[in-house]
Amino acid sequence: AQTVTQxxxxxxxxxxxxxxxxxxxxxxxxxYYLFWYKQPPxxxxxLVIRQExxxxxxxxxxxxxxxxxxxxKSFSLKISDSQLGDAAMYFCAYRSGTSGGGADGxxxxxxxxxxxxx
Amino acid sequence: xxxxTQTPRYLIKTRGQQVTLSCSPISGHRSVSWYQQTPGQGLQxxxxxxxxxxxNKGNFPGRFSGRQFSNSRSEMNVSTLxxxxxxxxxxxxxxxxxxxxxxxxxxxxxxxx
Numbered sequence: 077a078q079t080v081t082q083x084x085x086x087x088x089x090x091x092x093x094x095x096x097x098x099x100x101x102x103x104x105x106x107x108y109y110l111f112w113y114k115q116p117p118x119x120x121x122x123l124v125i126r127q128e129x130x131x132x133x134x135x136x137x138x139x140x141x142x143x144x145x146x147x148x149k150s151f152s153l154k155i156s157d158s159q160l161g162d163a164a165m166y167f168c169a170y171r172s173g174t175s176g177g178g179a180d181g182x183x184x185x186x187x188x189x190x191x192x193x194x
Numbered sequence: 195x196x197x198x199t200q201t202p203r204y205l206i207k208t209r210g211q212q213v214t215l216s217c218s219p220i221s222g223h224r225s226v227s228w229y230q231q232t233p234g235q236g237l238q239x240x241x242x243x244x245x246x247x248x249x250n251k252g253n254f255p256g257r258f259s260g261r262q263f264s265n266s267r268s269e270m271n272v273s274t275l276x277x278x279x280x281x282x283x284x285x286x287x288x289x290x291x292x293x294x295x296x297x298x299x300x301x302x303x304x305x306x307x
């Protein structure tokens with residue numbers, strides 16, 4: 077079974093600074109997808125960014141970018157120019173690319189609570 | 195386009211009762227999946243439906259079941275509720291396939307007393 081590990085339960089950053097959230101995963105598969113989700117106090121999960129394992133290029137979405145190291149099974153999220161609205165729980169998630177959807181759906185890490193200091 | 199809608203938002207049930215939660219996916223989405231979120235276990239996958247068929251199932255007891263209707267709406271049912279079933283239940287919809295992202299609803303907060 078795949079596992080996703082987020083080693084930072086909580087991170088704090090000054091507004092306008094840059095912060096990096098760590099994520100590692102364990103899998104024997106070669107075809108998979110990785111995601112970062114944000115869960116604000118409203119509890120709704122919001123997709124931040126996705127990465128296909130077969131793509132070498134790191135995904136970027138505005139102020140959000142990832143550092144995908146396939147050999148190291150590492151998938152970190154960098155948030156540039158942090159804003160107060162970025163404060164939330166951030167979850168790293170894995171999904172198998174196996175036809176049929178993957179037996180386990182999305183596998184989530186335990187999350188990192190990101191605090192933005194004004 | 196309307197997002198994923200889950201009803202009810204909050205629910206309080208007594209141990210031993212059963213409960214049904216509903217999820218309406220984004221229009222055009224054919225895949226619906228369910229997750230349980232608790233402080234102790236985090237987010238855990240329950241099951242996934244695609245075109246009215248259960249495609250995948252997580253490691254939960256048989257008390258947890260679900261179904262999907264022809265309009266892609268989905269329901270999950272929990273029978274013989276236990277205190278440990280208290281959780282936020284999240285539903286997510288996807289257009290289809292594994293390579294499309296899941297869009298989540300706001301969840302149903304179930305409290306078992």
